Amino acid sequence: MANGRKGGGREEPNFDVPEGRIGGRGDLNLRLSGDDRAGGGVGKRTTSSNGQGDAPRRAPSRVKAPARKARRRSFFGGLVYGTLVLGLWGVIAIAGLVAYHASQLPPIDQLAVPKRPPNIAILASDGSLLANRGETGGRVVGITELPPYLPRAFVAIEDRRFYSHFGVDPVGIARAIGQNITRRGVSQGGSTLTQQLAKNLFLTPERSASRKIQEAILALWLEHRYTKDEILELYLNRVYFGAGAYGVEAAAQRYFGKPAKAVTLAEAAMLGGLVQAPSRLAPNRNLPAAQARAAQVLAAMEELGFAKPADVKLALATPARPASSRGGGSASYVADLVMDVLDDFLPKFDTDIVVTTTVDTRLQGAAEKALVDELNQKGVRYNVAQGAVVSMKPDGAIRALIGGRDYAQSQFNRATTAKRQPGSSFKPFVYLAAVERGLTPDTVRDDAPISIKGWNPENYSRDYRGPVTLREALALSLNTVAVRLGQEVGPKAVVQAAQRLGISSPLQANGSLALGTSEVTPLEMVGAYAAFANGGTGVIPYVIANVKGASGKVLYQRKDTNLGRVMSVETDSMMNAMMHETFVSGTARKAEVPGWDLAGKTGTSQDFRDAWFIGYSSTLVTGVWLGNDDGESTKKVSGGNLPGEIWKAYMTVALKGQTPSMLPGSNHWRNRGPADVPATTGTTPGGLIGALLGETQSAAPPPRVAANQRARGPGQGPSQDDRNFLEKLFGVGE
Incomplete structure (x- = not known):
């Protein structure tokens, strides 16, 4: 204490460094080393030989190595973090888009499948079909009325995962994208049958991202509301086949002259392939293309087990051909007349109707052939x-x-x-x-x-x-x-x-x-x-x-x-x-x-x-x-x-x-x-023609005509020679 406080007084702080320390006296070094920073020496300080615990200063290269490793860890962590954030924002953006486009649709609780426009089936007097009129061109048919291979043809070529997806098929979309990129195979499209139905029922034909989103939303609603078979039935009755035919019944009548329930496997395959491009593949306009497309449908049906190999082989050997129009389509003139006068007898109707006409198909065909x-x-x-x-x-x-x-x-x-x-x-x-x-x-x-x-x-x-x-x-x-x-x-x-x-x-x-x-x-x-x-x-x-x-x-x-x-x-x-x-x-x-x-x-x-x-x-x-x-x-x-x-x-x-x-x-x-x-004018045209026809005895016919009459016998009328004679004599004409 002798060297401490003197006289009990307070000693003032002294910042002088003793001689022999770094910098010498009066020389204060306030610089910090890496070990002086927070956490800088944790786990790194060692005990010296003198036991004082002072760690020797490390070389610069050994100090920087841990910093690079930390930075690498921060990069990959940041990448994962950024990806998660972007993904979250993407989900939010998609949800927003879906919500926006859903808001453009009618409320779900008010959504309903639009009623199909009524069809007018026009029949001949014997009950055979002359034509269909209306916006659809054919009546509604139930899926149970159809041969099983007909709806399967559409599933095989248009949406092979129809019975397993929920309305939107990610696998199908990926497959379609891959085919479009590689340009290999026959594209089945990214839209499911349910999406196609949604488009036909509710949306316009425009092609845009907005419409595709709405299409997917509506497809999900349809899948929630209806069974698969009900969706397929709706689809088969609404899809367009070209030539004014909406639905398989109209298409079967239009192209094959028979009801849909009577089509063969080859005809069903042709109808299934037709919906991809109705104008280009219409069999009455481009039969080779229609038959080639039908062959692809048959191959898909065989691959999926929808048709037996023997049946497919037979269908390929005898491909479908369109039926020739009866009378070159002259029955359409009758149908047009029916539609012109129908309002006079039935002003309003909202369901399918059947109009039986007085027309005889045999006479209709004979009249057209003669003309x-x-x-x-x-x-x-x-x-x-x-x-x-x-x-x-x-x-x-x-x-x-x-x-x-x-x-x-x-x-x-x-x-x-x-x-x-x-x-x-x-x-x-x-x-x-x-x-x-x-x-x-x-x-x-x-x-x-x-x-x-x-x-x-x-x-x-x-x-x-x-x-x-x-x-x-x-x-x-x-x-x-x-x-x-x-x-x-x-x-x-x-x-x-x-x-x-x-x-x-x-x-x-x-x-x-x-x-x-x-x-x-x-x-x-x-x-x-x-x-x-x-x-x-x-x-x-x-x-x-x-x-x-x-x-x-x-x-x-x-x-x-x-x-x-x-x-x-x-x-x-x-x-x-x-x-x-x-x-x-x-x-x-x-x-x-x-x-x-x-x-x-x-x-x-x-x-x-x-x-x-x-x-x-x-x-x-x-x-x-x-x-x-x-x-x-x-x-x-x-x-x-x-x-x-x-x-x-x-x-x-x-x-x-x-x-x-x-x-x-x-x-x-x-x-x-x-x-x-007058009796004195027995050779007037009246008397002469009457005599020639054997209808009057008021005048005698010319000798040549009289001879012809005697040769023919009574009551048989004038011969062709007599008629030719009359034409020369009287200049028959108008």
Whole structure:
């Protein structure tokens, strides 16, 4: 203590370093070594030989080595940490995207599968399918109605993990990405069947990331709401197959002409492959590509055990082919007419319906064949490109309707919509008005030049025959007589007569109306002629017999509806007698069907733009029109040549197997002589034609014709030589 405190006083701090220490006295070193830092010497300090615990200073290289190892550990730790953070933010971002796009959809509790647009199945009178109409093109089918290999074809090629995934297939997506990168194999796409269904049901066709997210969301909802088989059934009834066909039923009918339940394995494979690219793979447009794709489907089905190897081998050996359209698709003209008038009978419906028509498939095919064959053989030579055929029963039930040469090329229905000048086929309405004023088939009028305010109508033959009966004037289609009759009864009376029989197109009440200058449709004309065939009752042409719901409930049943009596029995008898003469000695004689009592009229419009033939038996009324859509003149196509040939070809088939019967009241006026012709004019056209036909003894026929008659025997009608003689003698024409 002697050296400590003196006198009990406080000793002041002294920072002097004793001599001999580092820096010497007064020299203070405040620098810190690595060991002086916090933790710097932990585990590193050693005891010296003098026991004082002072550690010798390390070389710089040994001090830095642990720092590099620590930094390496920090790098890998940071990488893992950063990855976790980025992954977490990625999950949050994806969740946000999903939440955002889910918010653009209707609330889940309000989400429902949209109702499928109703299908209209249009059947022929025998129950066979003519066409499907509506947005889908076919009815809904249950999966249990289908052969097992049909739905399996779609699973095999479109979504082989369908029964194991939850609506979105990560494995399938990865496979699709790999195939797209390597460009190997046939891509099955990344979308599952459930996703495709979601797209078809709820979304637009656009391709975007946004839509794919919504598609996945909706797929998950569908998988939660429906069973796998229910999803597959919905898919099969909604997927698009091209050509306006939605669903397997529509596609099977469209491409193979049969219901989906009847398709073969090869056809099922073709349908399964078609949905990838309906336009490119449609079998009726690109059969080789469709068959190649079907082979890939069959291979996938065999690989997955969906089809037996033997069955696949057979299907590959006999690949599917599309069915040829019956009549080149002419039934579509009938279907179009059905859709035009359906609203009149069934304004509203929200489920599938079945419409049974009056159309006979045999007659429909015969009518189209007759028209198409004639145009194919003679269309170029006569410069005529189009035509229409309408055939109906005398009560107005349409049995065949052809609206054009080829529906695939032109959907314009010339039978129901095209308004053309009927020419001389309009003359029966003129004669009807005249008969109703008291004239008869044997009334005589002059075939002589006539002028009406500077208009000078001429006959087809450009010559005149003098006094002729109405029967002969109509049979030979003499224009001057028709115009005279029109002036005699008045154009308004002619208009009224035509309208009473069912002509609804506007008619111009003028002098030229008698020659058919006002435009009408083939359907109108045939419907009006039906009154002559049925005894005088006006008809309303109809094509729909009944309409039923999918369950079979009758929604509409046609009742007997007509326009009532539009002419007396006596008047109808006289009209049938006059129009029968056109088949015997007039412009329609080349169209005669042996054994049948027929009547009708030919017609040719100005400059040969339109050619008509409308004729009937007691059981069928048929009209044929030929012309060009742009109104270009034909090369002298008249009602008596090409249209008459088509009419005869069709009616020969249509009347086959029926028992011939007489037209209403025709016998009463058929064999009368020319009562109004003076007896001194026994060689007038009336007397001569009557003698040639064996219908009157008022005049003797020329010696050559008389010899022919004796050779044939009585009651057999004129020979072809006699008819040729008549044509030369009278210039039969229009």
